Amino acid sequence: MKLTFDNLIAFHTVANEGSFSACARKLGKSQSTISGAIKNLELELGYLLLDRSGARIKMTSKGKKIYSLATPILYKYQELNALAESLAHSEIAKIKVGIDSIVFNSKIKSVLIEFSEEFPEVEITVLTKPSHILGDYINRQVIDIAIGNPYHKTTHHFNIDELFSVNCLWVANKELLCSADFPVYKSRLLLLDGYKDIVDLSNISNHNIWVLDDLSTITDLCVAGKGIALLPQHIIESKSLETILSKIPSDTELFGKQIYASMLWPSHTEFGKYHQWIHNKLRMAHTG
Template structure:
């Protein structure tokens, strides 16, 4: 029966153009390569190389077998990498939950780096309302989460403050509020406000319901889409709306009570007393820098 070593000889001989070059590459004598290829041909009952020329070349059948042999060797290499990762106690999968508002460019870059450092660890990305994430972590649906800090201080998870995210009050450029040079809370009351609310009915405590008419969504992406349809006004993360304001697709509301942009504190949370494997620890440390 053929083996991995013989497939390796086949692939290297085909790619390097000779049995002697293959022998040098693999640190063997040429006769060992020639015999290995001959045995492989016997096992497969296929002539792999045309030896009538000075340099052996793949036959048509040999080219077909070469393609499959190369694929097998690639899978063997991946198997070895997975085995090595397993021996290092790397997790098979890490589940990360975060509010879509926190999918910043730095978080995107961190996930790219994670894929390079842990190519054999799966990552499940779960985007849900910030107010729902603690329950995901507590129940084991997520290993780690990024949330807007709970003002009630959830004692059922471990918290790590990582910074603040700025928010702007915005509306559509054709919204009636866009004509105002300054706005107080009373000016906002008659106009529909869009707020975040999770699947369990919990709202972000940082944003008060100011308007008489309210709509809710469970993601800031949905709220942004509604604002762009001129359905109401809302507070949205600066990184989501800054370019839209510059391009005049959105209007920044001149709130007299907002001397500076709203800055919401952000926490990374994990299950109480959870142990970290290498991949989860890498992610945890990297998340500390996504708002710097």
């Protein structure tokens, strides 16, 4: 048995309105169309739904059961129609966020997870790039906001609001560093793309430098003793590398660096609803 939905709607509306004529007016159809729809439904079911013998139409006992079962289904159908119509007249909210890998810590990830739960209807795109690329993306309106180092070398202008600081440390495999013949001055430098905005290597330019765009690869190479790396402290802590990697002494001219993770957004624009939410959550996450 396969019930016709339009016939079920006609029956339910007649039961609510109390007559075929009132149902026809409500649904914008002729009275004969409504009467025929209900007769067809009764033929599909094999029993009468309405008692037509009296002055006023009444539901039969089986009709009352069908009415009761159909009511929540039809209400959901009405909700679906209303939602589908509203979506046809509105665009799905979308935001694009750029995040510099060097500041992308666990608290930022937690805020993004919370955002997905708070605003499930919003599409969010996250791009992980160095800050100098994110600054260019903001200028070209590729992204809406960025979270990164605001003091990178750039000719672009944008709004800046500092959020939290990130400590970057020069580290090496602890076993190699403890070795008396470990050549710190001649070791390969493992650096994240965009490092020129963080450190000045003019005094140690004779080093062999590898530039990568993935902190995980840099970390793995450093752990394997293939070079010394400038890593944000949250990477070392999150991967429990404190027992494997050790900070390189500052007398090697490899000084650590503290940078400020900031929210960046286009000049002469205000925060949107979702941007403000992310901003406030990040502030709370790093001050709480």
